Amino acid sequence: MSGASTWSFREEDAAKIGTLLNRLLREANARTALLVDRNGQMLSTAGEEPRFDPVAFATLTAADFSANDQLARMLGENEFAALFHQGEKDSLYLADVARRVILVVLFDNRTTLGLVKLRVRNVQEELSAIFIAMFAREAPGERRVETGFVGEAEDEIDKLFGS
């Protein structure tokens, strides 16, 4: 058992993931692809700039996926590996990546659910491989922020929350 660990998302990860997400959007004819970690943090977006608050969106996506995970278990399923939310104009397709991340695809009536599902399945494995490698490289106890960060952050906390 341990305390919380930290993991990092590097620029080279973002570049590889960006290429994959853009390919997915092109092939699926979808508008925006987002990667959200299961703790509710936005990792990456591609395609059209979202018109919503991305921080709130990531939190709700993670909660949505987690709640459905529990529902799946009540049915005796390991998980619902994907979810679909249908709107009048815009719809969302959510799929699991490596059990730690959620791929969200926002699409409209220029494409179909079937095509989105198919294209997501094509990139899911490649995305999983990237994330599995990313989680594996994290060594516990490694310093992750430069010296001076904590001191400066503490000053900001005092300013923002009063000292």
Added chain:
Amino acid sequence: MSLINYASREINCKLVYYGPGLGGKTTNLEYIYEKVAPASKGKMISLATETERTLFFDFLPVDLGTIRGFKTRFHLYTVPGQVYYNASRKLILKGVDGVVFVADSQMERMEANVESMQNLYDNMTQHGLDLTRLPFIIQYNKRDLPNAAPLPQLQESLNPGWQVEDPVRMRPQADPNRQGEMLIQEVDGMWVERVPYFEAVALRGDGVFDTLRAISKLVLKTLG
């Protein structure tokens, strides 16, 4: 688990306010939302019932600004307090970086406090997390009420301390927030550690920012 996103130059940390139902967790967040400068806060989300009891969680992102090139943000969550919402509570604890336990000081809520604290330990264990190794703070709320239990009684029930096992930590540590009190001390030949605590009246904001400031700093230290 703090996430350092080198690509978008962001650091996000997750803080969870835990505790028994109607203890003041949501009130803490509402006060923070009201007082933090507009530029530093995001949208507050409350997944609540029609009677405004928290159903799933409340969420408030607070930005510290850009520090050494990283946009640094705290994600503040509350959990639903009622006993029967445990599934939701457990989900929210996932990936937590720091916990604030908001205790209800009222004498008649003592049992609910103890039950909630036990539930917190159990849920953390199920996530493979050890509460004694994570930033953790207790806030004794509703100190203004006439039926509030005396502090020593609350401390004895909710913050009795645990045995220090790491030899490096076996040295006296004063509580920086309370003069004359110790966080780590030797008692009858055994080293015991208690978590920092604050008194609060969340409705009028007393102690709310003291608590937030202390837990934020503890979490940041884990990054350095």
